[in-house]
Amino acid sequence: MRRGFRAVVAARNDTSIAMSTLTKFSATPFTGPAPTNRDPFIPAGVEAIDARAAEIAPSHPALQRESGQDMATFDVPPEAIVDVLRTLKANGYTMPLDLWAVDYPHRDKRFDVLYQLYSLKSNERVRLKVRVGEEEAIPTGTGVFKGLDWYERETFDMFGVRFDGHPNLRRILCHEAFQGHALRKDYDPAQRWVLTEKDVARIIPKIDPRFEDVDTDFERVTLNLGPSHPATHGTLRIVVTLDGETIIGADQEIGYLHRCFEKMSETHTYQQVMPYTDRLNYCSAFINNVGYSLTVEKLLGITAPPRAQHIRLILSEFMRIADHLVCLGTNLVDMGALTNFWYLFQPREEIYGLIEACCGARLLPSYCRIGGLAVDAPSDFLQNAQRLVNMLPKYIDDVEKLIDKNKIFLDRVVGIAPISAEAAIDYGFTGPCLRACGVAYDVRKASPYLGYETYDWQVPIADGGDTFARYLVRMEEMRQSLKILQQAINRGLPDGPVIVDNPYVALPPKAKVYNEMESLIYHFKLIMHGIQPPVGETYFPVEGGNGELGFHIVSDGTKNPYRVRCRPPCFQIYSAFPDMIIGQTIPDAIAALGSLNIIAGELDH
Amino acid sequence: MQVTKVSPGVVKVTGAHMGVLERLYIPQVLAGMVVTMKHLVKNLFNLKKLPTISYPEEKRVYSERFRGRHILTSREDGTTRCVACYMCSTACPAECITIEAGEDERTREKFPVRYDIDLLRCIFCGYCVDACPEDAIYMTRDYEMAIDSRARSVVGLRDLVVPPNFPVAPMGWRPYYGSVDKKGTAGGTGLGQARRDAPFDDDAPANPDVYAGA
Secondary structure (H helix, E strand, C coil): CCHHHHHHHHHHHCHHHHHHHHHCCCCCCCCCCCCCCCEEECCCCHHHHHHHHHHHHHHCCCCCECCCCCEEECCCCCCHHHHHHHHHHCCCCEEEEEEEEEEECCCCCCCEEEEEEEEECCCEEEEEEEECCCCCCCECCCCCCCCHHHHHHHHHHHHHEEECCCCCCCCCCCCCCCCCCCCCCCCCCCCCCCCCCCCCCCCCCCCCHHHCCCCCCCCCEEEEEEEHHHHHHHHHEHHHHHHHEEEEEEEECCCCCCHHHHHHHCCCCCCCCHHHCCCCCCHHHHHHHHHHHHHHHHHHHHCCCCCHHHHHHHHHHHHHHHHHHHHCCCCCHHCCCHHHHHHHHHHHHHHHHHHHHHHHHCCCCCCCCCEEEEECCCHHHHHHHHHHHHHHHHHHHHHHHHHCHHHHHHHHHCCCCCHHHHHHHHHCCCCCCHHHHCCCCCCCHHHCCCHHEEEEEEECCCCCHHHHHHHHHHHHHHHHHHHHHHHHHCCCCCCCCCEECCCCCCCCHHHHHHHHHHHHHHHHHHHHHHHCEEEEEEEEEEEEEEEEEEEEEEECCCCCCCCCEEECCCHHHHHHHHHHCCEEEEEHHHHHHHHHHHHHHCCCC | EEEEECCCCCEEEEECCCCCCCHHHHHHHHHHHHHHHHHHHHHCCHHCCCCCCCCCCCCCCCCCCCCCEEEECCCCCCCCCCCCCHHHHEEEEEEECEEEEEEEECCEEEEEEEEECCCCCCCCCHHHHHCCCCEEEEEECCCCCCCCCCHHHEHHHHECCCCCCCCCCCCCCCCCCCCCCCCCCCCHHHCCCCCCCCCCCCCCCCCCHCCCCC
């Protein structure tokens, strides 16, 4: 009995450990249902969803209802898709939230191309499934929704699904010398494709029709911004055509930070995907953890204990504040207001200190586990959170005093790079950038999770959709987050464990692993065979730092996800960037880019 | 900025109302200077509480859950606790742990002949610590891992194994026992060891009043 001897002795001597571990996790084996990978996934409230789908189905004859899904889902033949999209748009589904594909190589029509549309009016989502074979093409939906432009390019890049009539169907995340389509199941990821200088696409932006015939005395110049330029905050490349100082054409190239998040997820277990989600939006990494865990928990049909939910909510709000602090701080630096950067980054340091005290890492926490949290929060967690909530308003107020009435700042932002509410919805904007156009859409209000519906807070909106409106919305959102945090701290942390007591999902506590055969077996089983959710697919959105962050997971019942789709909010926002900066100047474009808060890690997933 | 309620749950934010005086550039620039001056004066008289850390003379104090460089603990008789069960390398999302198992001829126990961690691949997620069923791998608060060649990024048994009775209590990420100790800010249990300074952190704590705890 030499192994773990010290732990055994310590566990016996220290009554606090012995009590808590043995009361929370009884010595009797877990008696709940053992998940088997043959079970189909049955979402909660499936009857209501099916009933609603039956109501939507008659709106177009091509809609074939698919029952048993977690949202109203319809099969659509490829030739009818444009008409269906148009009909649904007329029926209120005005926002193209997502478009992605799943590859089933053994099938005759191997690709499922999925569209997700959202109706702001009725707060409902529909999913459209188009089944196509390898040689078939789908008519492009870019004529109906502008936001589908980049999504279709991404699906073409990753799966080789062609979209007929797409104005610019070239690769988006992979480079030009790349051969094959990375997310196909039969693609061998060990290949390396080297991009040489002669393969690089020469991007020459199309000149906006409004400026085509304008005759000025200036020579037209094509200028390359980025990819490694301090003002682009990440590896973004923008090519602009200038007439004097006015931007008359712009195009972007992305993918410099493509890390194959979705492909990597398919080769890792559900738990191992967690650190990969950290790296999506690294300014608010914890929210990604929460979003991913909630999606897998939904698939498993489990709920994290209340204590874990509460800690998740508190840290999510702190991370949202940190995200906005980074965005505003760097955006103001771009405009020459350096002092604000120091005032905004100091509280951010403190927020990272709080999360480091919880999980041992500042930027990339990996704090969530499926079913709860890795460890309990430290006992002084709420005091530290309160200290932060007390200190944050002072810094936000200081920034407001510095720039709110400063004419130099206002001249740089008011009316710059505006986007109308209709265009923003058409592009699939979410988050602060959409709310700056006056649309009060927030996932925390529209489909609350973690108990956001029980808190008293408001969704801030602003008029104009310009850089100034985005600044105003972010400032107010930080204050609203502080409001939520104060209420959450006042409620206190609920007692109880921080992770579900289910050895098929969560590792048993160590004191039991060292001492009990049963727990040791569960421990080995879980590490070797992973979590095996039921067969099915589900989508779960959370409000990330800059919009709706959704994960769509397809499970085939094995330990690795069959497909993980991340809906990165930046992707849609950035695709509208050329539209926003045409007719503006370069410094204005830089200020606008900063205010959109494009995070390359999330944009390029 | 002004905040007005438009409907339940929604507020509208608009820019601040600007008087004639505020529309001129100079007064508001001066008002901004007042704010920065206040910070300057406050910092001048509170040099000890400056938020900046003069690294490397001063160092940030991390919590006792910090996920830094790994160690492999030893039993009282000096053998390494690791039994080469491959749990940590299975759980590792970055595939940075390489283990080769051997067998002790006398006790017939498995032990690692080779245990390499590629610190350049490692993402310091702590999954190896969670996965260890033997209380063998811990993470320390050591974060200074600068190296001058790629070859040196791979650390083996020689660098990882620590002697028996090594004070693990104030270290970084440790296995989670399902409870929090009474001292706060610390993960795990401390295993009944006295709380001591981390062996890798030989310098005096930096700015404890600013960064202690959070």
